[in-house]
Structure formats: structure tokens, C-alpha cells
Amino acid sequence: MDAVQAQEILSQMEAKRLAELFKAFSDASRLRIVSTLIAAERNVGEIASMVGISESAVSHHLRGLRQMNLVRPRRDGRLVYYSLEDEHVAELYQVGLDHSLHGN
């Protein structure tokens, strides 16, 4: 194995971290929640209504997404609005969707 090849390989630590990121997207309900946040920020009630699952289920998934820095909260009075953390998150979702719908 030469130096060039070695550089190309993801380290075990990087690979583990990246696997955790993809794992955070490996749930259909989470992806449907993410899909509601592509165009706008939403509160838990709005997301629950759009996705058709309970508010407590939405909150559970949002906690997981927050732990992975994929969504961020913004408090507005009594409501908390969630948005995607950055454009990387929307891009990851979109690239995956393109492959999933058209790539195979």
C-alpha cells in the first residue's frame, strides 16, 4: 500500500463517526420529518400534523436529530420551531433522494 492509497482510506474513527451520521438518517419517520423542514422551519405540532404521527414521536426523533447536529431549535414564545442545521443536511437528504428515486 503506497502513501497515496493510504490517504484515500477513511480512518476507523472517521468511518465510525460518518456511520453514525448515516444511521441518524436510516429511519423512515425521521426522513419524513426532515422532509417537512426542507422548505421552512416548523414546530412539533405542525410536523406531527404533516407526517401523521404523534407529537411525542416527533419530539423523540427531533431529540435524536439534535444530538447529531442535524436540526436546531428556535424558541418563539411558547413554541419551539425546528429547522435543518445547515445546507449540508438538506444536501445529504436531496442527494440520497435523487439516488433512491432515480438511481436504481
Place this chain on the structure above:
Amino acid sequence: MDAVQAQEILSQMEAKRLAELFKAFSDASRLRIVSTLIAAERNVGEIASMVGISESAVSHHLRGLRQMNLVRPRRDGRLVYYSLEDEHVAELYQVGLDHSLHGN
């Protein structure tokens, strides 16, 4: 829920399919295998040597990646070379890596 909102939401079937795609990327060894294929096609022996796992483990992961249309084989005499299925796969890996390394 208005029509615009409804359009934004991923259907359950689309979400399930997309979740399977991300799940295929949710394993550190698989991601290290994918990382060896970013720059060039490789055979099983080369991948095993680069990643530092057995050829049978590499073959197992390649089967999983093939089932998800993420890699494709090319036979050359007695050897089979693997490459990423299309540029979407490399893009998905790269966007995830950018977020994983710098985004949080």
C-alpha cells in the same frame, strides 16, 4: 395541511426506500470500503489489504452494497473489480463526510 405542504412530505414508501439507502451507509467498514473506491476501481484483495479486514468480510459488504446498487462489478480474467455505481454514491459519501468532519 395545504397542497404545497403535502407535496413537500416524503411518502411512507419513498421514506422507507431512502432509509434503506442510508442504512447501507451506516457501517464503518462499509464506509471504509467505499472510501477505497472513490478514486479508482479495486478488486477484493486490494480492498481487503487497504482496509485491513479479511477478503470474506469485504465480499460480504460488497454484496450488501451491490444489492443497494451502490457498487458495480467488472470481471477482468480471474479478478473482479468493483467501482462505485455512479457519481451520486461518491457525492452522498462526500457530503456526509463534509458534515461529519466539519459540520459538528
